[in-house]
Amino acid sequence: EPEVTQTPSHQVTQMGQEVILHCVPISNHLYFYWYRQILGQKVEFLVSFYNNEISEKSEIFDDQFSVERPDGSNFTLKIRSTKLEDSAMYFCASRGLVEGTEAFFGQGTRLTVV
Amino acid sequence: GQQLNQSPQSMFIQEGEDVSMNCTSSSIFNTWLWYKQDPGEGPVLLIALYKAGELTSNGRLTAQFGITRKDSFLNISASIPSDVGIYFCAGSGNTGKLIFGQGTTLQVKP
Numbered sequence: 001e002p003e004v005t006q007t008p009s010h011q012v013t014q015m016g017q018e019v020i021l022h023c024v025p026i027s028n029h030l031y032f033y034w035y036r037q038i039l040g041q042k043v044e045f046l047v048s049f050y051n052n053e054i055s056e057k058s059e060i061f062d063d064q065f066s067v068e069r070p071d072g073s074n075f076t077l078k079i080r081s082t083k084l085e086d087s088a089m090y091f092c093a094s095r096g097l098v099e100g101t102e103a104f105f106g107q108g109t110r111l112t113v114v
Numbered sequence: 115g116q117q118l119n120q121s122p123q124s125m126f127i128q129e130g131e132d133v134s135m136n137c138t139s140s141s142i143f144n145t146w147l148w149y150k151q152d153p154g155e156g157p158v159l160l161i162a163l164y165k166a167g168e169l170t171s172n173g174r175l176t177a178q179f180g181i182t183r184k185d186s187f188l189n190i191s192a193s194i195p196s197d198v199g200i201y202f203c204a205g206s207g208n209t210g211k212l213i214f215g216q217g218t219t220l221q222v223k224p
Contacts, residue, residue, distance in 0.1 A: 004156075031210050043157060043202065043214040056209050091156050095210055102147060103212060105156035 002026040004106035006092050012112045013082055021077045021109045025094030032075045033093040033103060034067065036060070043091065049075065082113045116141045120203050120215030127193055128223050135201060135218040136187040143205030146179050146186040147212065151200045160201075161188070193222050 005024040013019050025032050034046040047057040049067055066078045075094075079086055089110050093103040120137045127133060137146070145164055149157035161172050163179035163186060170177055176189045190197055203215040 033211070035212070042216045043204075043212075045211050045213065048209060048211055056211055093212075102145070102159055102162050102206075103210065104159070105149075108154075108156045110154075 002104075004092055004094055004104050006090075006106035006109050008109060009107065010110045010112070012114060015084055015113055016081050019079050019082055019111060021079075021090050021092075021111070023075045023077070023092030023106055024073050025075055025092065026096075026104060027073070028096060029094035029104075030097045031055075031095040031103075032067075032069070033095070034077045035091045035093065035105075037089045037091065037108075039088070046077075046090075079111075082111075084113050087111055087113045116205070116213045118203055118205055118213055118215040120218055122218060123216065124219040124221070126221045126223065129193060129195060131193055133190040133193055133197070133220060134187060135203075136185065137203035137205075137215045138185045139205055139213075140184070141205070142183040143207060143213075144183075145206040146177070147204040147206065148175075148177050148186070148188045149202045149204060149214075151202060151217075153199075157202060190220075193220075195222050195224050198222050 007022045032049040035043050037043045045058050047061045048055045064080045068076050089108040091108045092106045095103040118137050118139050147162050148160045151157045161177040166183045168179040174191045200217045202217050204212040
């Protein structure tokens with residue numbers, strides 16, 4: 001069964017460093033999303049991406065964040081200068097174009113900023 | 115912004131018991147979804163609801179999309195130990211963006 005794949009599963013980085021989280025969405029999907037979940041809290045929407053551009057973003061997704069689809073398969077989230085409060089699980093999700101198909105989530109990347 | 119209120123926050127039940135949890139919103143959603151999350155894993159879709167009033171089952175799970183489009187409930191019948199986890203409701207509008215509830219942590223005592 002097709003699945004969303006995220007790498008790495010765990011990333012530890014020093015405050016102020018740049019990190020790039022990687023996702024390979026399901027191959028025929030066209031909508032891509034990043035969500036984050038701070039430990040013990042709910043899942044929060046960060047950004048949606050369609051047709052090679054951001055379609056919507058939340059207040060959390062400030063200038064420190066960016067997304068890119070560098071080729072036909074990868075979808076990345078970059079945090080330019082990490083802060084302690086960026087520590088969270090980051091989930092990538094993808095969705096097909098057909099109405100009624102819902103988003104499938106990857107296993108997540110646990111980002112720890114020290 | 116849009117928010118979902120999910121309750122209860124946690125439940126500790128005996129194996130075999132039925133479980134009910136619900137979500138309410140001040141906003142209308144086009145789609146209601148229920149996900150389950152195991153520790154260290156991503157959310158896994160359990161049930162998707164697309165029409166107001168819709169009642170859908172998936173095995174021992176039953177969920178309904180409220181008539182007002184502002185609420186949904188999830189029932190689990192005859193709970194088993196592997197039902198343990200965190201259950202999230204999520205609402206979706208036209209953009210496909212998901213707004214999640216705070217989650218219900220379910221523990222099942224064998």
